[in-house]
Amino acid sequence: MSVFTAAADQSLCTPLPVLGKDVTVPLVTGGEVTYAALDYAASAPALQRVWDDVAAYAPYYGSVHRGAGYLSQLSTDLFENSRATVAEFLGCRADDQVIFTRSTTDSLNLLAAVVPADCQVFVYETEHHASLLPWRDARVTYLNAPRTPAQAVETLERALADRDPYGPALVCVTGASNVTGELWPVKELAAAAHAHGARIVLDAAQLAPHHPVDIAELDVDWVAFSGHKLYAPFGSGVLAGRADWLQDAEPYLAGGGASRKVARRTDGGVDVEWHSTAARHEAGSPNVIGVYSIASACKALTEAGFDRLVAREQQLVTRVREGLAEVPQVKVLSLFGDDAPRVGVISFVVEGWNSSHFAAALSAEYGIGVRDGLFCAHPLVRTLLGSNPQDPGECGAPEAEPGERSLNAIRVSFGAGTPDEHIERFVRAVKELVSKGAQWKYRTEDGRCVPDRGAAQL
Numbered sequence: 001m002s003v004f005t006a007a008a009d010q011s012l013c014t015p016l017p018v019l020g021k022d023v024t025v026p027l028v029t030g031g032e033v034t035y036a037a038l039d040y041a042a043s044a045p046a047l048q049r050v051w052d053d054v055a056a057y058a059p060y061y062g063s064v065h066r067g068a069g070y071l072s073q074l075s076t077d078l079f080e081n082s083r084a085t086v087a088e089f090l091g092c093r094a095d096d097q098v099i100f101t102r103s104t105t106d107s108l109n110l111l112a113a114v115v116p117a118d119c120q121v122f123v124y125e126t127e128h129h130a131s132l133l134p135w136r137d138a139r140v141t142y143l144n145a146p147r148t149p150a151q152a153v154e155t156l157e158r159a160l161a162d163r164d165p166y167g168p169a170l171v172c173v174t175g176a177s178n179v180t181g182e183l184w185p186v187k188e189l190a191a192a193a194h195a196h197g198a199r200i201v202l203d204a205a206q207l208a209p210h211h212p213v214d215i216a217e218l219d220v221d222w223v224a225f226s227g228h229k230l231y232a233p234f235g236s237g238v239l240a241g242r243a244d245w246l247q248d249a250e251p252y253l254a255g256g257g258a259s260r261k262v263a264r265r266t267d268g269g270v271d272v273e274w275h276s277t278a279a280r281h282e283a284g285s286p287n288v289i290g291v292y293s294i295a296s297a298c299k300a301l302t303e304a305g306f307d308r309l310v311a312r313e314q315q316l317v318t319r320v321r322e323g324l325a326e327v328p329q330v331k332v333l334s335l336f337g338d339d340a341p342r343v344g345v346i347s348f349v350v351e352g353w354n355s356s357h358f359a360a361a362l363s364a365e366y367g368i369g370v371r372d373g374l375f376c377a378h379p380l381v382r383t384l385l386g387s388n389p390q391d392p393g394e395c396g397a398p399e400a401e402p403g404e405r406s407l408n409a410i411r412v413s414f415g416a417g418t419p420d421e422h423i424e425r426f427v428r429a430v431k432e433l434v435s436k437g438a439q440w441k442y443r444t445e446d447g448r449c450v451p452d453r454g455a456a457q458l
Contacts, residue, residue: 013304013305013308013309013312015312015416015417015418015419016047016048016049016231016300016304016309016416016417017047017048017049017417018044018045018046018047018048018231018416018417019045019046019047019048019051020035020037020045021034021045021417021419022034023035024367025367027364027365027366027367028364028365028440028451028453029364029365029439029440032367033366033367034367035367035369036366036367036368036369036421036422036425036426037369037417037418037422038368038369038370038412038413038414038418038422038426039369039370039371039411039412039413040209040229040344040345040413040414040415040418041178041181041206041229041345041371041375041411041413042229042371042413043228043229044209044228044229044230044231044415044417045231045417046231046232046233046293047231047232047296047297047300047416047417049296049297049300050231050232050233050293050296050297050300051233053292053293053296054234054289054292054293054296057078057289057292058289060074060075061075061288061289062074062075063075063285064076064079064285064286064288065079065257065279066285075288078288078292079286079288079291079292081295082291082292082294082295083098083100083278083291083295085295085298085299086098086238086240086294086295086298087240088298089213089298089299089301089302090213090214090215090223090238090240091212091213091214091215091216091217092215092216092240092241093215093216095242095243096215096240096241096242096243097240097241097242097243097246097277097278098238098239098240098278099238099239099240099246099278099281099282100236100237100238100278100282100286100287100290100291100294101236101237101238101239102235102236102237102287103130103226103227103228103235103236103237104128104130104203104204104205104224104225104226104229104237105130105134105226105237106237107224107225107237107238107239108130108131108134108172108201108203108224108239109134110239110252110281111134111170111201111222111224111239111245112134112135112136112137112138113137113249113252114245114246114248114249114252114281115135115138115168115170115245116168116245117137118139118167118168119138119139119167119168119169119170120138120139120140120141120163120164120167120168120169120170121135121138121139121140121141121169121170121171121172122140122141122143122156122159122160122169122170122171122172122198123135123140123141123142123143123171123172123173124142124143124144124145124146124152124155124173124174125142125143125144125145125379125380125383126145126146126174126177126179126335126377126379126380126383127172127173127174127203127377127380128174128178128203128205128375128376128377129376129377129378130203130205130376131172131173131174131203132377132379135172138170141159141163143155143156143159145335145379145380145383146335147335147336148336148337149184149185149188149336149340150185152184152185152189153185153188153189153192156171156189156192156193157192157195157196160192160193160196160198161196163196165196165197168198168199169193169196169197169198169199170198170199170200170201171189171193171198171199171200171201172200172201172203173186173189173200173201173202173203174202174203174205174206174207175202175203175204175206175207175208175211175213176206176207176210176211176342176343176345177206177335177342177345177377177380178205178206178345178375178376178377179333179345179347179375179377179380179381179384179409179411180333180334180335180336180340180342180345180346180347180384181206181317181342181343181344181345181346181347181413182334182335182336182340182341182342183207183211183340183341183342183343186202186218186220187217187218187219190218190219190220191219194219199221199222199242200220200221200222201220201221201222201223201224201241202218202220202222202223202224203224203225204223204224204225205224205225205226205229206229206343206345207225207343208223208225208229208230209229209230209231209301209343209415209416210309210310210313210343210344210415211306211310211343212306213225215240215241220241221241221242222239222240222241222242223238223239223240223241224237224238224239224240225237225238226238227290227293227294227297230294230297230298230301231297231300231301231415231416231417232290232293232294232296232297233290233293234287234289234290234293235287235290236287236290236291236293236294238294246278246280246281247276247280250274251274251280251281251283252281252283253281253283253284254272254283255283255284256283256284257279257282257283257284257285257286258274258275258279258280258281258282258283259272259273259274259275259283260273260274260275261273301416304416309416312416313343313344313414313415313416316344316414316418316420316423317342317343317344317346319420319423319424319427320346320412320414320423320426320427321338321346323426323427323430323431324346324348324427324430326431327350327430327431327434329350329351329352329353329434330348330349330350330351330430330434331348331349331350331351332346332347332348333347333348333349333381333384333385333409334384335380335384343415344413344414344415344418345411345412345413346411346412346413347375347381347384347409347410347411347412348409348410348412349385349409349410350410350430350433350434353433353434354449355372355373355408355409355410356372356373356408356444356448356449357438357442357449358372358410358433359371359372359410359449360442360448360449360450360451361433361438361439361440361442362426362429362430362433364440364442364450364451365429365433365438365439365440366425366426366429368422368425368426368429370410370411370412370413370426371410371411371413372408372409372410372411373408373409374407374408374409375409375411381408381409382407384409385407385409387407412426440452
């Protein structure tokens with residue numbers, strides 16, 4: 001079975017318990033309502049299981065790789081066992097390394113720092129900025145947005161065929177778009193890259209929380225993802241994959257933990273022998289709690305059964321898409337078309353509405369948290385909206401007043417902890433806002449659309 005396909009015969013699971021599921025928020029129209037967190041693509045709520053595991057460990061916190069005491073030894077074991085858990089979760093090969101970082105952005109910047117000096121990097125314009133921007137010291141070829149998965153592969157093959165075949169090359173691609181939620185043909189892109197002597201890194205920030213990611217099966221060279229999108233709070237991330245470029249490069253950060261041996265020379269200088277293991281790029285005291293939270297989330301998702309989680313999420317995706325399709329004024333953004341498989345990430349615009357005004361009304365009048373803007377994927381959103389790269393508009397800073405068209409979009413995203421009721425409330429709210437309008441007046445304040453508290457109800 002493909003890693004991107006849910007088993008049809010698996011019974012659906014209930015939502016996984018997450019923190020904040022009973023939090024109530026005030027409505028501008030009066031009263032309170034249980035908050036509907038539908039911004040998973042930015043930061044997913046922490047699983048209750050993760051929180052409980054971290055709380056149980058917290059009294060035993062100690063320095064890692066630094067002490068002989070019992071708590072230090074226990075924390076070191078927990079840290080390294082977490083590395084093994086993540087390796088198993090990702091299907092790592094025997095000689096792959098798992099390096100802990102701060103986030104997907106940090107992971108890809110780490111990889112950018114270790115690529116050979118003459119490396120040519122190929123990146124689609126559709127990437128999140130975490131994948132689009134780190135390659136400042138490499139020769140970068142930006143690829144146009146494809147309109148089908150097959151076109152994505154063809155575009156890459158043409159670009160690789162035209163490159164210098166004797167230099168190193170790296171392809172960077174997302175597994176699931178943070179704007180449209182659409183799944184990319186990762187295995188086919190990996191095959192194309194390897195056929196032309198290139199390597200490939202998978203940005204799995206939006207894929208790993210929704211689908212199994214198997215490095216060996218997908219045949220990618222590296223995978224990067226963030227804990228805060230995988231139901232694990234605390235700033236931690238992962239870069240996992242081939243060790244050679246990582247071992248050959250200078251440490252990402254120079255300092256304690258990365259060095260195996262440091263000695264003064266007779267001329268007054270310093271000689272340093274760096275570690276060849278993952279520690280080479282993990283200088284400083286590590287975020288043990290963040291690392292453990294990622295490992296706990298990996299275990300929780302695996303034990304819940306990814307097939308069942310995927311199947312239930314696809315039901316939620318279908319409900320949202322069918323509900324939005326019933327509103328003619330709503331346009332769902334897509335690269336690959338309505339039938340493209342996707343995770344629980346859907347972006348749209350509403351005719352006659354400023355996207356930030358619409359998102360603000362969902363929050364203030366319905367207690368629904370979504371996201372508006374360009375989602376740190378400016379070139380992609382502008383392409384999907386049919387605007388020019390020079391047109392105004394930026395993440396979270398609308399330049400249009402409420403009611404005017406804006407050059408950004410609305411994104412609803414959900415996952416393993418989302419109750420059915422939150423999806424139903426969202427669909428109802430969209431229909432009511434479009435048919436009846438907002439119940440309150442809004443204004444722009446510090447670049448955000450907010451309720452005008454001094455205004456009367458409409």
